[in-house]
Amino acid sequence: MTLTPRGIGLLGSAAILLLAGFRFGYAELTLLGTVAAIAVACALAHAAWRPRLDVSRRADPDRVARGDAATMALTVRNGSRLRSANLIAEDRCGERVVPVPLLRLRPGRDTTVSYPVPTHRRGVVPVGPLRVTRRDVLGLVSLGRSHGETARVWVHPRIHPLAAVPAGVARSMDGRFDRVPHGTITFDSLREYVVGDELRRVHWRTSARIGELMVREDLDTSLPRIVVLLDNRASAHPQVVDGVAQTFESACEAAASVIAAAIREDLPVTLLLVDDDRMAGDHLDRLTEAELRDGRRDGAEALRTATTRLRQQRLGDTLVFLTGPGARAELGLLGALRGPYPAVLAAIFHGGDATGPTGPGGAGSVEGMLVIDAADGADFAAEWDGAGGW
Structure with a gap:
């Protein structure tokens, strides 16, 4: 919570007026100083009220190639039962600040703001949190609070289609390019048996030693890595x-x-x-x-x-x-x-x-x-x- 220059000036004037009024016996100055001090106190009380805001955001999509379109949808709901929200809010999207209108947001109501996410550069774009600023009518006090969590949008590098893919060095025995994910050419490792595995791939010697069914994982050497x-x-x-x-x-x-x-x-x-x-x-x-x-x-x-x-x-x-x-x-x-x-x-x-x-x-x-x-x-x-x- 900070006093604006106007608030600092009014608080200083209140102190001077009260001091002069009591020192020299001027009731008018004392009254003016009291009114000024009350105005600052009311502004502080107004700004101290914390609105109940439920903030949610959704990126569509949250992972996108560089240069493609991505949109952030921000929804703010007033969770208060009595008071309407009359606030100044802004959301941060990367290096950009996006204004969010929250004027006269009635209790139990929500508002949704959508805006594009910059995707011109590869990287992770942080979005949020929502920054809400409360000010009194006279502009004496300003208080900023953060609401909601920070979301991230992943801007992947641009992908250029490649028609050619390495055909591999080691070929299968019959010369074909075998696409079978579990080949039978080279032993790779052992793993626990899961429902659906073929019994012919069970390694019985290891299974008998450790007391659990173990299955061979074979590496198809025709697939290039x-x-x-x-x-x-x-x-x-x-x-x-x-x-x-x-x-x-x-x-x-x-x-x-x-x-x-x-x-x-x-x-x-x-x-x-x-x-x-x-x-x-x-x-x-x-x-x-x-x-x-x-x-x-x-x-x-x-x-x-x-x-x-x-x-x-x-x-x-x-x-x-x-x-x-x-x-x-x-x-x-x-x-x-x-x-x-x-x-x-x-x-x-x-x-x-x-x-x-x-x-x-x-x-x-x-x-x-x-x-x-x-x-x-x-x-x-x-x-x-x-x-x-x-």
Whole structure:
């Protein structure tokens, strides 16, 4: 609760009038000072009343691709039984302030306000809470309170359709591209039996030892396993304009496009970030939250650590490395991955200024890996589909 400049002036005048009235015996001054003090006290009491507001919000949709439309519907209900709400309210949507009309909101009634959510930039847009400000009629006191919780809208990177998907390195024995989710070629792990599992897949020896039915999980080696490594080091994306590194945004779009194509073809895919050890969570949500990191350590050391982890874990057979112009000289670090990852593709986003060996856009081969130079996500999709092979 704060006094407005008008309230501060009136409170100061009340003190002076009361002091002068009692000091010099002027009843008129004392009366004026008393009236002014009563006005301030009434304003404080009016602002201290806390309205009972029930605030709910719904995003439609709460996850959207960059540039697509998203709407936030805010509903405010006056839960008071006696008094109407006559308030000044505003909702915060990202960096924007949205006015919410709450004039003469009668008891038990509600009002709904819908407004667009900005989706021009990838990221998580926080919406709310509702900020309600109460002021008295004379404008002496102002009191702001927050109502409701904060919602979030996930603005995913734009996805560019990819027609081509890696066909894999290991084929099934009869040469077909097997789509069966549980193949019978390579043993992978054991798990507990669930209703519906075939009895021929029960591992009887282990089941007898532990006292529970255990089922074999077999890995179909004809399915390629794709690993997407996104370079989120600030040193790899040195060109930043208005707080946005466009080459990193293009890399995020390319990662989302590869992941969407893999999911469409029912292929297993893993997303990794160079300067981030986390692997859990929805891939598109992680891409939405991804930010450039200045690096608590040397940039080359971070990439070396990431490639070492990939070599030790062998998460797949097809590696897609997405980076910016600042990492062009570090592609040699991926050469050590040619053994555990038979197919390696590196995409360098240059934002329209390519200086690499493949020229201004296009694909080539460096260190035994396929290298694509692309200006943006759309250019990457065209070069990806036009690549001769893996």
